[in-house]
Amino acid sequence: MQKNGKIFTLTRRNRRVDYNDLEWKYLEGDGDFISDEVKKLRDEADFIITNPPFSLFREFISWLFEADKKFVIIGNKNSITYKEVFPLIKENKMWSGRTEWSGGLWFGTIDKNDVDKVIDNKNYKNVSSIWFTNIDHGRRHKPLELMSMADNIKFNKKIKECPYPKYDNYDAIEVCVTNGIPSDYDGVMGVPISFLDKYCPEQFEIVGGSMAYETTACHIMKDYVDLGYKFVKADGVAISGSGALKDKMSPKIMGKGTKDYSISPSGDYLHAV
16 A cells, blocks of 8 residues: 655744744655656755665666756765766766765664664664765865875875885876875876765866776776686685686786785786775
8 A cells, every 4th residue: 555755844934943834744646756746846946955765876866967956965985986976976066065974974773773872762873874965065175185205105104004006907006095195196096985075176186986887098908817817815715717807997906915816827916906
């Protein structure tokens, strides 16, 4: 049996917002965002602020851009890598919200077996989620304070452990932490996805990603399987034709690395990052 959705309307009276002025009524349908009824409400709206179903995030993003609406929405951090999402970020059509990524977001939960925090006898769950928007805000235009490459190698612990290695299959260097981006390097850099939380479009240009659907000018196509490399698991077992080697877009660095790695017929080591 279909359950009808509800629409809540809050009218501001005398320039004040009063919860008692909140009114609601049933929709004709179940409130699905792809229904004609909800599309009509979308088209009437100036701004859309919501927490869409994570499983339908791709469809919801398309639904928003179809109507060219201003929005502030919540999504899983991993959704940044979706082929329906990353190109929009790269083209500066959508970006991270004002709230920083660290710590995720907290949601009330009714699952008593999956609780991360209790506040005032209410159960909360921390979810790896962030805000997405196409509404401009000041933090987006705040440049990162950067050190030189030499200073990072000297003072940044993470960079000191792995000082800007060059990829084997990209004409770019690896920067393993956002605060290790060098101020005096003008070439292409590979950075963590969390960089997008600090991305300032006046300071940087996003040229691409390492996802399978992306085409990046600095990518050097190499078939490591054809080159005879074998993937070696942490337990030392070598596997020919592993998926890790077939993934031509995954950035790779020469050297053994700390976990799984690959080895060529001549004994050269290679690992993905």
